Amino acid sequence: MYKALYRQYRPEVFEEVLGQDHIVRILKNQIATDSTSHAYLFCGTRGTGKTTTARLLAKGLNCLSDGERPCGVCANCQAIKEGSFLDVIEIDAASNNGVDNVRELRESVKYPPSAGRRKVYIIDEVHMLSTEAFNALLKTLEEPPEYVTFILATTEVHKLPATVLSRCMRLDFKRVPESVLMEGMADICVKIGIDVTEDALRIIAANADGSVRDGLSILDQCISGRDMKVDAEEVLEFLGASGYEDFIELTDMVRKKRTEEAIAFLNGILSDGKDVRQFMRDWISHYRNLMMVKFMRNPETVVSMSAENIERMRRQAAVLELEDINRGIMELSTMANEARWSTQPRILLELAIVRLCMGAGQIRELTEVEFTEPEPVLTPVKKTAPAKAPVKKAEEPAPVIVEEPAPVKQEESMQVQTEEPVIEMPVEPAPVEAAPVGPALAEMQNGFDCEDIWNKVFEDGENEKGSINIIRNSARLKSIDENTFTVEANNAFFKDLAEKNRQFIEHLVEKHTGSRRRMNIKLANSSETERSAEEIAAEASDILGIKVEVK
Numbered sequence: 001m002y003k004a005l006y007r008q009y010r011p012e013v014f015e016e017v018l019g020q021d022h023i024v025r026i027l028k029n030q031i032a033t034d035s036t037s038h039a040y041l042f043c044g045t046r047g048t049g050k051t052t053t054a055r056l057l058a059k060g061l062n063c064l065s066d067g068e069r070p071c072g073v074c075a076n077c078q079a080i081k082e083g084s085f086l087d088v089i090e091i092d093a094a095s096n097n098g099v100d101n102v103r104e105l106r107e108s109v110k111y112p113p114s115a116g117r118r119k120v121y122i123i124d125e126v127h128m129l130s131t132e133a134f135n136a137l138l139k140t141l142e143e144p145p146e147y148v149t150f151i152l153a154t155t156e157v158h159k160l161p162a163t164v165l166s167r168c169m170r171l172d173f174k175r176v177p178e179s180v181l182m183e184g185m186a187d188i189c190v191k192i193g194i195d196v197t198e199d200a201l202r203i204i205a206a207n208a209d210g211s212v213r214d215g216l217s218i219l220d221q222c223i224s225g226r227d228m229k230v231d232a233e234e235v236l237e238f239l240g241a242s243g244y245e246d247f248i249e250l251t252d253m254v255r256k257k258r259t260e261e262a263i264a265f266l267n268g269i270l271s272d273g274k275d276v277r278q279f280m281r282d283w284i285s286h287y288r289n290l291m292m293v294k295f296m297r298n299p300e301t302v303v304s305m306s307a308e309n310i311e312r313m314r315r316q317a318a319v320l321e322l323e324d325i326n327r328g329i330m331e332l333s334t335m336a337n338e339a340r341w342s343t344q345p346r347i348l349l350e351l352a353i354v355r356l357c358m359g360a361g362q363i364r365e366l367t368e369v370e371f372t373e374p375e376p377v378l379t380p381v382k383k384t385a386p387a388k389a390p391v392k393k394a395e396e397p398a399p400v401i402v403e404e405p406a407p408v409k410q411e412e413s414m415q416v417q418t419e420e421p422v423i424e425m426p427v428e429p430a431p432v433e434a435a436p437v438g439p440a441l442a443e444m445q446n447g448f449d450c451e452d453i454w455n456k457v458f459e460d461g462e463n464e465k466g467s468i469n470i471i472r473n474s475a476r477l478k479s480i481d482e483n484t485f486t487v488e489a490n491n492a493f494f495k496d497l498a499e500k501n502r503q504f505i506e507h508l509v510e511k512h513t514g515s516r517r518r519m520n521i522k523l524a525n526s527s528e529t530e531r532s533a534e535e536i537a538a539e540a541s542d543i544l545g546i547k548v549e550v551k
């Protein structure tokens with residue numbers, strides 16, 4: 001049966017561990033002088049050797065050799081390798097995270113080793129333990145029997161309680177430098193008889209981002225199904241399949257300020273199962289590569305891409321200003337950082353897209369989305385379309401009032417007075433007249449005029465909750481049945497938003513139809529064409545909770 005490279009080539013002795021010399025030195029020394037600690041904490045990025053080193057330490061503690069330990073070949077080393085050694089117990093905290101699991105562990109700790117010198121407990125992904133389980137574990141960590149060694153491993157050390165940290169010897173695993181990774185992979189290739197070029201190894205190492213497992217996994221996929229040769233083109237072909245094109249396209253949509261299209265496109269990509277956080281990081285890399293390609297004569301040295309891809313990047317970079325690239329990097333980095341702790345990283349990514357589409361280079365200040373009670377409108381204003389955020393048009397022949405103002409004080413002139421921070425959008429003047437939204441002829445549904453009801457709902461809703469108005473433009477009331485009504489949203493973003501305001505919308509529809517109905521929300525399948533600056537501004541105002549102006 002085929003075994004993935006990274007499973008097949010797990011270091012059996014300390015010499016084979018790549019890039020963690022500082023840790024190897026300490027552990028070898030402690031094993032040789034019999035001065036190992038009772039509890040270790042291995043932390044660091046995934047795929048850098050934590051589990052591997054934990055097993056090496058377990059072997060070292062039980063190895064039968066008189067020389068260098070672990071030897072990797074004695075009966076104990078072999079048994080540990082195969083997972084059949086009774087005194088080395090591996091626990092995956094991700095799936096055994098309850099207090100009962102820890103109690104079981106505490107019971108078993110009482111019994112001395114049966115075959116080896118020391119009983120070793122390796123608790124992987126230890127951050128997944130419940131608080132209760134941590135507390136139970138602490139007691140054992142405090143006073144472990146003489147013959148026990150604990151090795152805790154985690155990628156997320158910040159999630160561990162200080163009480164655990166203070167009882168362990170902590171060793172930090174670093175990302176493995178690219179040159180070290182290249183050498184390690186070259187050795188493996190020699191062992192398995194693969195002819196690999198240096199360029200290929202360099203590209204793989206760059207894409208592994210310090211993780212040996214990722215490096216081996218890329219190498220593996222470039223080998224399988226081919227002859228025994230791997231060159232740069234093959235690697236690039238494999239890596240390219242996972243997305244430069246998507247980023248080129250998405251960046252292009254953002255450049256053209258096509259918010260809806262971009263969000264729909266993102267939706268398609270994510271529904272293929274891509275990880276949102278990874279996607280953000282990759283998009284940042286794309287912007288970084290654009291910057292390199294724009295300013296370097298020979299970007300090949302720093303951008304791991306095929307000549308064809310570099311040429312495509314060059315075309316995109318040519319139509320982008322440095323300012324656009326800078327904004328892309330900053331905006332996405334901020335969101336990627338936020339997303340690390342967020343349970344809803346996708347919304348942050350969507351928000352980043354909306355903001356990039358706004359061309360938010362002039363964003364001076366951002367505030368939390370917050371709804372403030374609308375102030376009474378002082379001047380009667382013509383009402384031609386659903387409400388929008390106050391929008392000021394500069395560089396236009398004549399000042400024009402843009403539709404009904406959102407809930408802010410409106411003076412007689414077109415000047416919108418706000419105390420809140422204002423962002424200006426430098427965009428080409430867009431047509432001022434907003435097309436009426438919804439079907440031209442009122443559609444009657446069970447005696448209800450959907451369009452009329454929808455407008456009433458938002459006129460009402462606006463008084464209670466101004467931010468709700470953003471939905472009016474981007475969703476329609478399609479039908480009203482006996483117990484339900486159906487709303488069709490333009491894209492996933494507004495569908496989500498409608499869902500979040502479900503109670504409120506249901507309440508208002510009840511008010512205007514006379515009985516309580518449940519809302520169904522559907523996605524309209526038509527992807528819309530380019531939107532006006534005002535629409536984007538209005539949307540952005542509502543999302544960001546600040547006034548956005550169009551210049």
Ligand SMILES: Nc1ncnc2c1ncn2[C@@H]1O[C@H](COP(=O)(O)OP(=O)(O)OP(=O)(O)O)[C@@H](O)[C@H]1O
Binds near residue numbers: 008017
């Ligand atoms: N420092 C390293 N030197 C050599 N090989 C390594 C190293 N780190 C990882 N590997 C390779 O990657 C595979 C997985 O490594 P390991 O399980 O030790 O990573 P880990 O740090 O525990 O990752 P995770 O955080 O995902 O559990 C190993 O089988 C080995 O092939």
Ligand SMILES: [Mg+2]
Binds near residue numbers: 050051052124
């Ligand atoms: Mg591990």
Ligand SMILES: [Zn+2]
Binds near residue numbers: 070
């Ligand atoms: Zn041994």
